[in-house]
Amino acid sequence: MATTVEVLADAFKEAGTPFIVGHPGGESVELMEAARVRDMRFILMKQEVAGAMLAATWGDITGAPGVCLSTRGPGAANMVNGIAHAALDRSPLIAITDRMATPQHEVGLRQRIDHLAMYAPLVKWGTTIDARVVRQQVARAMRTTTAPAPGPVQFDMPQSEPSKEAGDLAAPPPLMPNLAFPDPERSGLRDAIARIDAARKPIILAGLGVFWDRGSAELVRLAEKLGAPVLTTSKLKGAIPEDHELRAGCIIGGLIERKLVSEADLIIAVGLDAVELQPKPWPYDIPVIALANTPSLDALVPAELEVLGNLAVLTGALADWCEGGSGWGQAAAATFRDDVSNALNTPAKGLSPQRAMEVARATLPRDTVATCDAGASRLLVVQKWQSYGPREFLTSNGLGSMGYAIPGALAARLAHPDRPVVAFTGDGGFMMAVAELQTSVREKLPITVVVFDDSEIALIRVKQEIKGIRKHGVEIGGIDWERLAQGFGADGVVVDTENGLQDALAAARHTERTTVIAARIDGSGYVDQFNALREL
Structure with a gap:
C-alpha cells in the first residue's frame, strides 16, 4: 500500500509537474524522498517567496499546478507573498506547509502558527492532510487550483501523516476532470451576435481568462473577422502576436488608451478579470459585451450582456457567425501604437x-x-x-x-x-x-x-x-x-x-x-x- 507522501508525489507527477520547489523543513523529508525515487527534482530555493513564485509561474505556463513547500512557522510566514502572487495573478499552485503533529500543535507554542487561518484569505481551499482521505484531498486540490479562476490551495502536513498508509477509495475519482465543452447553438448567442453585428467600430479588450481556456487563436480569429483593434492586459501579451496589424497595445489604466477606446461604439471584453485593471471606476459609457468563463462578481466592468462559457468555444463561434466589421481596427491600432511610442x-x-x-x-x-x-x-x-x-x-x-x-x-x-x-x-x-x-x-x-x-x-x-x-x-x-x-x-x-x-x-x-x-x-x-x- 502507498503512503501519504507516495500518493502526493504520484499525483503531482501525473498532473504534469516533475519537480517540487521550496525550502524544506524536517517534516518534508519523506515527501522529498518519495519525489526522488520517482525521478522528480527538488529545487532548493533560498527564499520561500521565490519558490512559490517559481512554482506559480510553472502553473501559468503549463496549466499543471506548481508545487512548493516550506517548513512550519517562519517558513510558512515567509511564503505568504508568493502565495498572494498566485492568488492575485490567478496561478494554479499547491503550497505545502510542515506542521507539528496534532498533540504538539494543540499544546505547543514555539514555531506554532495557525497556517490555515493565515493563508485563508489568499487560497481557494486549505486543508490539513489526513492519510485516511489524502486521495480525495489531492483530487479536490487539483480540481480547485485549476478551475477558473485558477489560484493556490494549501496543504498543512502534520508530522504524523507522511509515512502513514494512505486510505483507499472504493471509487477513486480521476485526478483531473475530463471536461467537454459542446459547441453552442447559434440561437443561444443570438443577442451577442446582434449587438456585435450592429456595431461599426467594435474594440476588443482581452484579459487573462483567454489563457485559462487556451483561446488565443480564436481571439485572433474574432479580431480578424471584425477588423477590431485589440488591447490586452499585460499578462495577456502575446495572445495576439504583437506584430499583428490589429494589436494596439496593453491596457495600463492610463489616459492615453481612453482616446482609442472612446472612438469605439462597442467594447467586447474577452476574459477580462478586474484584478488586472487599475482600482478606479470604469471610465467608459460605451456599451459592453463580456465573454467570460466565470461570472463577474465585482461589477467593475458594466457589461450589458455577459456570455458565460469556455472562451475558446465562444470566441470561435462568434468568429464563425458574426458579420465582418468595417475594418477600422488596423488604422486605429497603428495610430495608438505610434502615440504610445512617441510618448515614451x-x-x-x-x-x-x-x-x-x-x-x-x-x-x-x-x-x-x-x-x-x-x-x-x-x-x-x-x-x-x-x-x-x-x-x-x-x-x-x-x-x-x-x-x-x-x-x-x-x-x-x-x-x-x-x-x-x-x-x-x-x-x-x-x-x-x-x-x-x-x-x-x-x-x-x-x-x-x-x-x-x-x-x-x-x-x-x-x-x-x-x-x-x-x-x-x-x-x-x-x-x-x-x-x-x-x-x-x-x-x-x-x-x-x-x-x-x-x-x-x-x-x-x-x-x-x-x-x-x-x-x-x-x-x-x-x-x-x-x-x-x-x-x-
Whole structure:
C-alpha cells in the first residue's frame, strides 16, 4: 500500500509537474524522498517567496499546478507573498506547509502558527492532510487550483501523516476532470451576435481568462473577422502576436488608451478579470459585451450582456457567425501604437530605458521568453517588448510584486529548456531575489538578467517628484555588479551604451551561462512618461 507522501508525489507527477520547489523543513523529508525515487527534482530555493513564485509561474505556463513547500512557522510566514502572487495573478499552485503533529500543535507554542487561518484569505481551499482521505484531498486540490479562476490551495502536513498508509477509495475519482465543452447553438448567442453585428467600430479588450481556456487563436480569429483593434492586459501579451496589424497595445489604466477606446461604439471584453485593471471606476459609457468563463462578481466592468462559457468555444463561434466589421481596427491600432511610442521617446543623457528595451527586442531571438519585475521600468518593458505567442511574457500584475522576474525566469527555463529566457528587473527588485542567482547556476537553469541600474527605487522617486516631495530614502547604488554575479558563479557585465548592451545580450545568448547585465540607464524621463501614459 502507498503512503501519504507516495500518493502526493504520484499525483503531482501525473498532473504534469516533475519537480517540487521550496525550502524544506524536517517534516518534508519523506515527501522529498518519495519525489526522488520517482525521478522528480527538488529545487532548493533560498527564499520561500521565490519558490512559490517559481512554482506559480510553472502553473501559468503549463496549466499543471506548481508545487512548493516550506517548513512550519517562519517558513510558512515567509511564503505568504508568493502565495498572494498566485492568488492575485490567478496561478494554479499547491503550497505545502510542515506542521507539528496534532498533540504538539494543540499544546505547543514555539514555531506554532495557525497556517490555515493565515493563508485563508489568499487560497481557494486549505486543508490539513489526513492519510485516511489524502486521495480525495489531492483530487479536490487539483480540481480547485485549476478551475477558473485558477489560484493556490494549501496543504498543512502534520508530522504524523507522511509515512502513514494512505486510505483507499472504493471509487477513486480521476485526478483531473475530463471536461467537454459542446459547441453552442447559434440561437443561444443570438443577442451577442446582434449587438456585435450592429456595431461599426467594435474594440476588443482581452484579459487573462483567454489563457485559462487556451483561446488565443480564436481571439485572433474574432479580431480578424471584425477588423477590431485589440488591447490586452499585460499578462495577456502575446495572445495576439504583437506584430499583428490589429494589436494596439496593453491596457495600463492610463489616459492615453481612453482616446482609442472612446472612438469605439462597442467594447467586447474577452476574459477580462478586474484584478488586472487599475482600482478606479470604469471610465467608459460605451456599451459592453463580456465573454467570460466565470461570472463577474465585482461589477467593475458594466457589461450589458455577459456570455458565460469556455472562451475558446465562444470566441470561435462568434468568429464563425458574426458579420465582418468595417475594418477600422488596423488604422486605429497603428495610430495608438505610434502615440504610445512617441510618448515614451523622451530625451535622455546616455542609455534610456526605452532604447534599452528596443535594443533588447532587436537583439534577442523571436522566441525569447521574457519576465518582468514591478517598478518604474515595468511601464517601458510592457510597452516596448514584443511577444509573439501565449505565455511568452510573464509578470506579476494582480499583486504587482517586486522580486518576481528571476524566479519567474527560472520557471520559464524549466518549461522551455531550449528557448532563451530573459528577466528584466530594476535594481531594487533584483536585490529582493538576488540569492536565486545561485539557484540558477546550481540547478543549471541559465537565464539572462537585465538589471536597469538607476541607483534608486525609481517608481517611488517618480511619485515623490509628481507630488512635489523632495527625493528621500530611495537611493541604492554602489553595487559592483560584476563581482556580485561572479560570487554566485554567474557572468556579470556593466553596460551604458546601446552597442554595449547589444554585445552583452548576444554574448550571453551564445555562452548559455547565467548572466547579469547591469544597464546603467538615465531614468530622468520617467515622470514625463508616466504623465503621458498613466494617471498616478
